Amino acid sequence: MSQRRSAALLSLRLVGQNVALTLVCLLFLVPVIHMISTSLKGDMESYANAGLIPWTIDVAKYATVWQQTNVPLLGFNSLVVTTATTLLVLFVGSLAAYAFSRLRFFGRGPLLVVFLAGLMLPGAAVIVPLYQMNRTLGTMNTYPALIGPYVAFGLPFAILLLRNYFDTLPREIEESARIDGASTFAVYWRILLPLTRPVLATVAIFQALAAWNEFLLALLFMTKAHVRTLPLAAVVFTSLYQTRYEHMFALLVMMTIPVVALYLVMQRHFIGGLTAGAVKF
Amino acid sequence: MHHDSAVGMRTAGSAASVVWPAICRFARRHEINGNVLYVLPALGVYLLFVAWPVISVVRDSFYDWDGIRPRRTFIGLGNYAELLADPIFLRSIWNNLVWGIASIAALLVLGFSMAYLLNGKLRARDAYRAALFLPVTVSGVVVAIAWGFIYHPEIGLLNSALRTVGLGKLAAVWLGDPRLALYSAIAVNVWHYTGAWVVIYLAGLQTIPNELMEAASIDGANAWQRMWRIAIPLVKPTTAALLILGAIGAVRTFEIVYILTQGGPYHASEVMALRVYNLAFMLHRAGYASALSVVLLVIAAVITVLQLRLYRGAHQGA
Known part of the structure; x- marks a missing residue:
């Protein structure tokens, strides 16, 4: 009797839990649905129809926006900056993490502290000198103007995460290779790095997302149209499409599709990347 | 002559044979070796794009300078003195404080409660989690x-x-x-990051052994008590980490405000990062903006120290 009642209570709780979660999730998805729906509405329809369901569906404007804003070029710029940043952080960061975990050298402790000091650096605090530096070096409106700072800002987190992971790998793994005459670099490249793949994926996703979405430095250093990245272009074209919300939102949807697609495919790593930042380290 | 040079050579040789091993010994004792090469690429990038700018910004903060012309005047602590009496700067600090506290409070409550609801044996858990996390992946600009x-x-x-629902009075x-x-x-910011907090809390909650909850349940603790007496105390390390994440997030806030309000109206929503941008690139007061940057760096440094201390504590505890 009491068992049956507690079972009923349990299933009632489960239903309540599901209802609450479904409601909250739907509420959270409203802005996303609104974005897609607005992008599908007919030209200027938003002035009459503020709702989530379009009266007319106009997909043709996607093609117009694609051409007018030159999405392929913007996407290419974003892709170059993101790929270069991610690969450099992975390679340069894992090399340093390997040294901090396994090798002995002069200044090891203080150097690690120097890197960790940059863990929380707010980009806005260094925009004045970085801007001057780009002017002096003539790197304004070039990819390195973004890639350099992005890599530097990403290194502390990458080094911390990778060093911690290297520290958990037993040294016996590499000792036999050492005895067989493997060089220091071979131990890193052929033994430790392959074992670190999950953490590398985490760092990669984290960096790629940060670089793909970064706005402040792009706003300052990429003033010419042909070097703009997607987030910057979105802001520029917002003023172009000022009152034509449907066009504006078509651009936003196109900007977001690659990231969301990547997220849906690699959910585990996305979530791992964010959790790693707070829990593991 | 002949003899002398032979002696000279011998002393030079013996000097080298004394000095060289000494250098080697010194190098070995102090671990000066090629291993440092593994750190050099990272160090080079980091020094150029982080360390040097940080040093520069501290130096620039002592000058009156427009950031355009090379001419600049040393004014010592003048910029800092001006900061202390600048109502717009003080407002931006206040706004950042409100931003941090309100965001963190909302994210803690939403993040924990959603994670707690998700922590059971739910068939659709992954779908819920995916939906809540989706906004995190969208760029701040799009949001x-x-x-x-x-x-x-x-x-x-x-x-x-x-x-439509008859609450037209609330429209604003x-x-x-x-x-x-x-x-x-702030509401936009909370919407943007709730998913991240849910996922992080969920990871924390999953470290709590099931038996603990069941045992408490058998001892007569109801769901509410289990949450307050067991779950919340046990995820304290996660909460601490999230507090720091929220604090640094507040300090870094830029594009949401830049796009939504430009800091307005009348600086009512201007945060520090946006103030730095406006001072340096709109009002051409690069020296003054540098002083504000230094304040930002000091705040970030305090947060970093807390972060590393927490991290070390967590590792010693483990």
Whole structure:
């Protein structure tokens, strides 16, 4: 009797839990649905129809926006900056993490502290000198103007995460290779790095997302149209499409599709990347 | 002569044979070796794009300078003195504080409660989690532009929805009202990051052994008590980490405010990062902006120290 009642209570709780979660999730998805729906509405329809369901569906404007804003070029710029940043952080960061975990050298402790000091650096605090530096070096409106700072800002987190992971790998793994005459670099490249793949994926996703979405430095250093990245272009074209919300939102949807697609495919790593930042380290 | 040079050579040889091993010994004792090469690429990038700018910004903060012409005047602590009496700067600190506290409070409550609900044996857990996490992957720029339209006073979704359900009285000029602008922007920030907090809390909750909850349940603790007496105390390390994440997030806030309100109206929603940008690149006061940058760096440094201390504590505890 009491068992049956507690079972009923349990299933009632489960239903309540599901209802609450479904409601909250739907509420959270409203802005996303609104974005897609607005992008599908007919030209200027938003002035009459503020709702989530379009009266007319106009997909043709996607093609117009694609051409007018030159999405392929913007996407290419974003892709170059993101790929270069991610690969450099992975390679340069894992090399340093390997040294901090396994090798002995002069200044090891203080150097690690120097890197960790940059863990929380707010980009806005260094925009004045970085801007001057780009002017002096003539790197304004070039990819390195973004890639350099992005890599530097990403290194502390990458080094911390990778060093911690290297520290958990037993040294016996590499000792036999050492005895067989493997060089220091071979131990890193052929033994430790392959074992670190999950953490590398985490760092990669984290960096790629940060670089793909970064706005402040792009706003300052990429003033010419042909070097703009997607987030910057979105802001520029917002003023172009000022009152034509449907066009504006078509651009936003196109900007977001690659990231969301990547997220849906690699959910585990996305979530791992964010959790790693707070829990593991 | 012949003899002398032979002696010289011998002494030179013996000097080298004494000095060289000494150098080697010194190098070995102090671990000066080729291993440092593994750190050099990272160090080079880091020194150029982080360390040097940090040093420069401290130096620049002592000058009166427009950031355009090379001419600049040393004014010592003049910029800092001006900061202390600058109501717009003080307002930006206050706004950042409100931003941090309100965001963190909302994210803690939402993040924990959602994670707690998700922590059971739910068939659709992954779907819920995916839905909540989706906004985290969307760029701040897209989020801000999309919400800017939702907040539109006449044709925005929010006011239209309020009018439709008969709550037209609550409709407001969300971004144009100086009393509301900051909070409207904070709401967007909370929406953007809730998913991250849920996922992080969920990871923390999953470290709590099931038996513990079951045992408490058998001892007569109800769901509410289990949450307050067991779950919340046991995820304290996660909560601490999230507090730091929230604090640094507040200090870094830029594009949401830049796009939604430009810091307005009347600086009502201007945060420090945006103030630095406006001072340096709109008002051409690069020296003064550098002084504000230094304040930002000091705040970030305090947060970093807390972070590393927490991290070390967690590792010693483990």
